[in-house]
Amino acid sequence: MTYDSNNLFAKILRGEIPNKTVAESEHALAFHDINPSAPVHVLVIPKGPYVCFDHFAAEASDAEIADFHRLAAQVCKLTGVAPDEGDGYRAITNAGENGVQEVPHYHLHILGGRNMGRMIARG
Ligand code: AMP
Numbered sequence: 001m002t003y004d005s006n007n008l009f010a011k012i013l014r015g016e017i018p019n020k021t022v023a024e025s026e027h028a029l030a031f032h033d034i035n036p037s038a039p040v041h042v043l044v045i046p047k048g049p050y051v052c053f054d055h056f057a058a059e060a061s062d063a064e065i066a067d068f069h070r071l072a073a074q075v076c077k078l079t080g081v082a083p084d085e086g087d088g089y090r091a092i093t094n095a096g097e098n099g100v101q102e103v104p105h106y107h108l109h110i111l112g113g114r115n116m117g118r119m120i121a122r123g
């Protein structure tokens with residue numbers, strides 16, 4: 001899969017565009033979404049050049065995959081949405097045209113702080 005290194009999140013990773021960092025690890029970065037859809041809306045991205053979820057899941061190393069998910073778990077704790085201490089969240093990722101993915105660098109949205117409603121709108 002061809003990765004466009006001029007995408008917005010690649011620029012954030014290179015420090016060319018600022019971000020509001022929530023947490024960072026060796027292989028991943030978590031930051032606040034600039035246009036939040038919920039009181040908590042954090043994006044978790046791998047530092048490596050992966051376009052979308054299936055690309056990351058197929059091509060990333062075990063270390064990258066583990067590290068990414070550990071950071072996502074840390075974000076749930078840090079933002080207070082983890083169900084053991086908070087009220088829960090939704091984790092979603094968009095891919096490609098039908099998934100309506102805007103930024104072609106894999107990212108997981110962690111949304112919470114309010115009831116997120118049904119998973120997807122019908123139609
Ligand atoms: P997606 O539609 O799944 O590709 O999500 C892209 C997300 O990136 C949207 O929720 C945007 O609000 C968010 N976004 C766009 N630009 C920035 C930025 N500079 N910093 C943080 N989030 C951004």
